[in-house]
Amino acid sequence: MKEFARKQRDENRIVGLVPTMGALHQGHLSLIKRARLQCSSVVASIFVNPTQFSPSEDFAKYPRNLPADTEKLENAGVQCLFLPETKEIYPQNYSTYINVEGLSERFEGRLRPGHFRGVSTVVMKLLQIVQPQFAYFGRKDAQQAAIISRMTKDLNLDSEIVVCPIEREADGLAMSSRNAYLNREERGRALILHRSLELAERDFRGGERIAAKLISAARELLVSEPLVRVDYLDIVDPDSLDPVERISGKALIAIAAYVGTTRLIDNIILTS
Numbered sequence: 001m002k003e004f005a006r007k008q009r010d011e012n013r014i015v016g017l018v019p020t021m022g023a024l025h026q027g028h029l030s031l032i033k034r035a036r037l038q039c040s041s042v043v044a045s046i047f048v049n050p051t052q053f054s055p056s057e058d059f060a061k062y063p064r065n066l067p068a069d070t071e072k073l074e075n076a077g078v079q080c081l082f083l084p085e086t087k088e089i090y091p092q093n094y095s096t097y098i099n100v101e102g103l104s105e106r107f108e109g110r111l112r113p114g115h116f117r118g119v120s121t122v123v124m125k126l127l128q129i130v131q132p133q134f135a136y137f138g139r140k141d142a143q144q145a146a147i148i149s150r151m152t153k154d155l156n157l158d159s160e161i162v163v164c165p166i167e168r169e170a171d172g173l174a175m176s177s178r179n180a181y182l183n184r185e186e187r188g189r190a191l192i193l194h195r196s197l198e199l200a201e202r203d204f205r206g207g208e209r210i211a212a213k214l215i216s217a218a219r220e221l222l223v224s225e226p227l228v229r230v231d232y233l234d235i236v237d238p239d240s241l242d243p244v245e246r247i248s249g250k251a252l253i254a255i256a257a258y259v260g261t262t263r264l265i266d267n268i269i270l271t272s
Contacts, residue, residue, distance in 0.1 A: 001043075001080070001082045001084070001129055001130065002129055002130075004043075004080055005043065005129070005130045005131055005132070006131075008040075008041040008079075009131070013039075013040040013041040014038065014039045014040050014041065014133050014134070015039060015040075015041045015042075015043060015130065015131070015132040015133055015134075016035035016036075016038060016039030016041070016042045016043065016132055016133070016134045016135070016136060017035075017042075017043050017044075017045065017126065017127070017130045017132035017134070017135040017136070017159070018031045018032050018035055018042065018043070018044045018045070018078075018135075018136045019044075019045045019047075019122075019123060019126050019135065019137075020044060020045060020046055020047075021046065021047065021048045021049065021062065021177070022046040022048060022063070022064055022065065022066065022069050022177075023062070023063040023064065023065060023069070023177035023180070024068075024069045024072050024073070025167075025175045025176075025177065025179075026167050026175055027138055027140065027166070027167035027174075027175035027176070028044075028072075028138075029072060029076050030138075030164060030165075030167045031136040031137070031138060031164055032044060032073070032076045032077070032078060032136075033076070034136055034162065034164050035134065035136050035162075036076075036077055038134055038162075039132075039133070039134060041079045041080070042077065042078050042079055042080075043078070043079065043080045043081075043082055043130050043132065044073050044078045044080075044081055044082070045081075045082040045083070045084070045126055045130075046066070046069060046081065046082075046083050047082075047083070047084055047089065047122065047126075048062050048064065049089075049118055049119070049122040050086060050090075050118075051090070051097075051114075051117070051118030051121060051122065052114075052115050052116075052117075052118030052119045052122070053115075053118070054112050054113060054114060054115060057112070062177075063177055063180055066083075082126075082129070082130065089122065089125055096121075097117050097118075097120075097121045098117065098120040098121045098124050098151060099116070099117045099120065100116065100120055100147045100150050100151050100154070103116070103143070103146055103147045103150055103240075103241055104116035104117065104120070104147055106143070106241050107143050107232055107234070107241070107254065107256070108143050108144075108256065108265070109143070111231060111232075111256070116143075116144070116147055119144055119147065119148075120147060120148070120151055123135075123148050123151070124151065124155075127152070127157060127159050131158065131159070132159050133158070133159065133160065134159065134160050134161075134162050135148075135159050135160070135161055135162065136162045136164060137161060137162070137163055137164070138163070138164055138166065138167070139163050139164060139165055139166050139267070139269075140166045140167075140174050140175075140176065140265065140266065140267070141265070142238065142252055142254055142267045143241065143254070145161070145163045146238065146239055146240075146241055148161055149161045149163070149239070150239075166266075166267075168194070171191055172191060172194040172195070172198075173187075173190055173191055173193075173194060174193075174194065174264070174265075174266045176264060176265075178262055178263070178264060179262075179264075181261075181262040182259060182260065182262050183260070185227070186227060186259050186260040186262065189225055189227040189228065189259055189260075190228075190259040190262075190264060192221065192222055192224075192225040192228055193222070193228075193255050193257060193259075193264060193266045194266060195221060196218040196219070196221045196222040196233070196255065197218065197253060197255065197266060197267070197268045198268075199217055199218055199221055200214045200215070200217060200218040200253050200268075200270075201253075201268055201270060203217055204247070204270050209246050209247045209248070209272075210245070210246055211235040211243075211244050211245055211246065211247060211251070212245070214235060214247075214253065215233055215234065215235055215253075218233060218253070218255075219233050222255070222257065227259055227260055228257050228258065228259055229257060229258040230255070230256075230257045231256035231257055231258070231263070232254070232255070232256050233253075233254070233255050233257075234253070234254055235247070235251050235252065235253045235254075235270075236251065236252050236254065237250075237251065237252070238250055238251065238252040238269060247270055247272060248272060249271075249272055250269060250270065250271050250272075251269070251270045252267055252268075252269055252270075253267060253268055253270060254266075254267040255267065
């Protein structure tokens, strides 16, 4: 992989990286489409990263479908698929990890201790191996995007992080590999996440700027669905993830909730 990437750079090609854990859907492919617009050589990685799974999460059951993923990447015009083994990323006696303090302990990090240490570490390694000019991440994982952006800035990395819009199903459900865990009834009930965000956005467009009032209205709708159990619903600064009391510029409203036994996340950006 390093030799391929080095050759691309030597030939003055702009290299783009799209890191994934496989189980690819249209959201991933939208990142590749964006990469192809900016880059002359697009690398996609598939690596189900064990260090970002907590003891309560089943690493072994994470969806994997390499033949289908490979076909999708070929059809999308990816020049190179990087498919490392765990022992290549984490060799014996591996002991170096990246932790972005302040951002990693909130929201997903509070509920999944060590998750973002694993994410930051594997993304750092992928950036070091491929050394792309651009790396592409989805806005759906907004906290992850903020953490990776901060890490690259703090450590003076050459790669530019490009955060792309959320891809949604026709009915509004944010695309996610975890949607495959939903049964038919749960799939329909899961739409309440997006509807709650839309309600907050409508209230915001209507002139409401007090974050607590927007949160209250969205939460009231969200908890009206008996199959949904809320983990968090908050409005924060999209870069620092600090709570926002009154919205004056951009703000991120983010949801994490269980639909049945499947945990889903979603968010939107509110812009004055």
